[in-house]
Amino acid sequence: MSAKILLWDIETAANLGYVWQKYQQDVIAYEQEWYMLCYSYKWLGDKKTHVVSLPDFSGYARNKTDDKKLITSLWGVLDSADICIGHNSSRFDHPKANSRFIYHGLPPHSPVKKIDTLQIARRQFKFNCNRLDSLGETLGLGRKVKHSGFDLWRKCMSGDMAAWKEMVKYAKGDVDLLEKVYLKLRPYSDDNVHVGLFEENPLTKCPCCGSVNLVRRGYQVASTRTYRQFVCKDCGRWCRSVLSEKDKKADIR
Numbered sequence: 001m002s003a004k005i006l007l008w009d010i011e012t013a014a015n016l017g018y019v020w021q022k023y024q025q026d027v028i029a030y031e032q033e034w035y036m037l038c039y040s041y042k043w044l045g046d047k048k049t050h051v052v053s054l055p056d057f058s059g060y061a062r063n064k065t066d067d068k069k070l071i072t073s074l075w076g077v078l079d080s081a082d083i084c085i086g087h088n089s090s091r092f093d094h095p096k097a098n099s100r101f102i103y104h105g106l107p108p109h110s111p112v113k114k115i116d117t118l119q120i121a122r123r124q125f126k127f128n129c130n131r132l133d134s135l136g137e138t139l140g141l142g143r144k145v146k147h148s149g150f151d152l153w154r155k156c157m158s159g160d161m162a163a164w165k166e167m168v169k170y171a172k173g174d175v176d177l178l179e180k181v182y183l184k185l186r187p188y189s190d191d192n193v194h195v196g197l198f199e200e201n202p203l204t205k206c207p208c209c210g211s212v213n214l215v216r217r218g219y220q221v222a223s224t225r226t227y228r229q230f231v232c233k234d235c236g237r238w239c240r241s242v243l244s245e246k247d248k249k250a251d252i253r
Contacts, residue, residue: 002210003198005044006081006112007182009174010074010093011037011167013065013157014150035067036100037156039074040171042179044085049175051168055161064159071100079109082198085182087132088118113193117182124188132177141180145173187236208237 016032019025038053054060057069074097078084086093094114101109121130128134133144147170155163186208196205205212211234220229220240227240 003082003195004080005083005085005195006041006077007044007085007175007179008039008041008077008089008093009086009171009178010039010096011153011171012096013037014153032065035065036070036074036096037067037153038070038167038171039077040175041077042175044179049172051171053164053168053171055164061159064157067100068104071097071104072106075101075106075109078112081112083113083115083193083195085115085117085178087178087181088116090114090116090119113191115182115189115191115193117178117185120185120189120191123190124185132174132181135181135185136177139181139184141184142177144177145170183235187232187238189237206232206235206237207239208232209235211235214239 012034013036015027015030015034017027017030019027036054038051040049040051042049052070052073054064054067054070059066059069078097084094098108101107117132117135118130121127121135127138129138136142136144147166152163152166152170156167189208194207195210196207198210204214206214209232211232213233214230215233217229217231217238220227229238229240231238
């Protein structure tokens with residue numbers, strides 16, 4: 001058994017409301033609250049990136065704001081994942097998705113481990129900007145797909161099918177870039193997610209990528225214990241034995 005690792009991203013509609021003026025105004029009343037436009041995802045290791053959008057479902061022509069079928073579809077994808085990877089997903093994608101799940105009467109999906117590339121970038125580095133587009137450019141991995149700005153969201157909300165084609169292309173590009181950024185940052189991650197635990201003999205595998213290509217590199221000294229230390233030759237992650245030398249074992253964590 002291998003871990004099912006999901007890379008994902010969502011796009012939402014804007015809230016429609018009333019204000020008295022343009023600058024720093026409270027919303028007087030909502031005409032329409034936000035809903036989900038689409039989500040994009042890819043299973044780590046697969047070649048294909050999927051984009052699921054509102055027009056993919058029957059009934060869209062009658063009600064362009066009804067996202068129940070889309071949300072149910074997303075629930076199924078998340079429910080089948082072991083690990084979810086996103087950019088700012090801890091503060092945006094997961095809470096937003098949960099908001100629509102409970103709105104449509106869906107129960108919590110099965111528990112998943114969460115990895116957020118924005119949090120890795122903030123904890124481990126000091127880039128000038130931690131936006132996904134900027135990280136891609138800085139690390140030489142590419143850029144997000146250019147789009148026509150907020151007008152794209154407005155046109156999708158009105159049902160413009162040409163705009164939807166542009167949105168699908170943009171959403172796919174986000175997940176493709178996310179995968180590249182994640183793989184680049186992965187060796188530096190300190191997330192408490194052990195990929196090897198989803199496989200046979202997990203404690204002899206790299207906790208970051210699940211590889212068995214580990215090389216012994218001295219010891220790691222803690223406050224009161226000494227542990228065997230290893231480096232993964234595939235992803236570059238350093239790890240150590242679960243038990244100290246005092247315990248005479250070298251299970252990897």
